Amino acid sequence: MTVTIRPAVAGDGPILITMVRELAVHHDYEAYFTATPADYERFLADPNAINGAIIAEWNGEPAGCATWQRSYATFTGREVIYLEDISVLPPFRRKGIATVLLKAVAKLAVQRNAGAVKWLMMGWNTDARRLYEAAGASIEDGNCFCQLSGEALERLAS
Amino acid sequence: MTLEIRKARPGEEGLVLSFINKLADYEKLSDEVTANEADLREGLFGREPRCHCDLAFWNGSPVGFALWFYNFSTFAGKAGIYLEDLFVEPELRGKGIGKALLKGLARRCVEEGLPRLQWWVLDWNEPSIAVYKSLGAKPMDEWTVFRVSGAELEALAS
Numbered sequence: 001m002t003v004t005i006r007p008a009v010a011g012d013g014p015i016l017i018t019m020v021r022e023l024a025v026h027h028d029y030e031a032y033f034t035a036t037p038a039d040y041e042r043f044l045a046d047p048n049a050i051n052g053a054i055i056a057e058w059n060g061e062p063a064g065c066a067t068w069q070r071s072y073a074t075f076t077g078r079e080v081i082y083l084e085d086i087s088v089l090p091p092f093r094r095k096g097i098a099t100v101l102l103k104a105v106a107k108l109a110v111q112r113n114a115g116a117v118k119w120l121m122m123g124w125n126t127d128a129r130r131l132y133e134a135a136g137a138s139i140e141d142g143n144c145f146c147q148l149s150g151e152a153l154e155r156l157a158s
Numbered sequence: 159m160t161l162e163i164r165k166a167r168p169g170e171e172g173l174v175l176s177f178i179n180k181l182a183d184y185e186k187l188s189d190e191v192t193a194n195e196a197d198l199r200e201g202l203f204g205r206e207p208r209c210h211c212d213l214a215f216w217n218g219s220p221v222g223f224a225l226w227f228y229n230f231s232t233f234a235g236k237a238g239i240y241l242e243d244l245f246v247e248p249e250l251r252g253k254g255i256g257k258a259l260l261k262g263l264a265r266r267c268v269e270e271g272l273p274r275l276q277w278w279v280l281d282w283n284e285p286s287i288a289v290y291k292s293l294g295a296k297p298m299d300e301w302t303v304f305r306v307s308g309a310e311l312e313a314l315a316s
Binding site: 020024029032033034035036039040043050051067069070071072073074075076077078079082084085102103106107109110115116117118119120121122123124129132135136137138139140142143144145146147148149150151152153154155156157 | 261267302
């Protein structure tokens, strides 16, 4: 029984979206999930995309994914890899696949000479928190995350 | 009294860095700034630009900036804008310059069909949080930021 890792490529849109949707459901965010496989195929096919994905396979079967994107820290003047999603499909949980994915993202960051990997986690997710802390990650306290979308975004834009 | 906002041009890295340092000073994070002009030249105008910078001029003098980049929502299947830094010189606050910089980004989101504009603010920075809320921004309180960098990043990558 082995885990293998590969970058997602054109054609992986449908499996990727299945995995990310699973995460949205788990976080009670399904109502906000409007992405289509075509949206994913667009970045998978774009060599200059700002984002990408890594797929984990368990004995050759797609089992989980990590989606990432480029970001930037002005204080250090260096790229930061932002981890948008880590998802492991239910039959493949508790096999260490999330840690393998996290490791693959860290490797990507080091290869790209990025100074850090950053991500968000919902406060209630204590299982994930244990896993992240075991991987050497630490919490950045003292921040408040703001978002402008929908009508408020339209209003400010007008 | 006129306000002009335009994109930073090659050669203005020193000005951008001076604003980054002033922002870090305001945030009491000066010891975290290690970026130099060459880093910013590469980040803003290099072969693979990582970020964009809008500069604000009041009566022709540079008085503030917004440094941002595109991100991607795998749930929405669309790109968005992430605002990394926003700063206005203290003696020119209260004239709507920060709001004008934010408005410019909101307008860009709407024009480009991007559903969200996001940023972080330090949780003690109540004057800024009040302004953001007045503009319709929603604090996403349920999220925790994780980060892995330095020796822990190397260890995870190996």
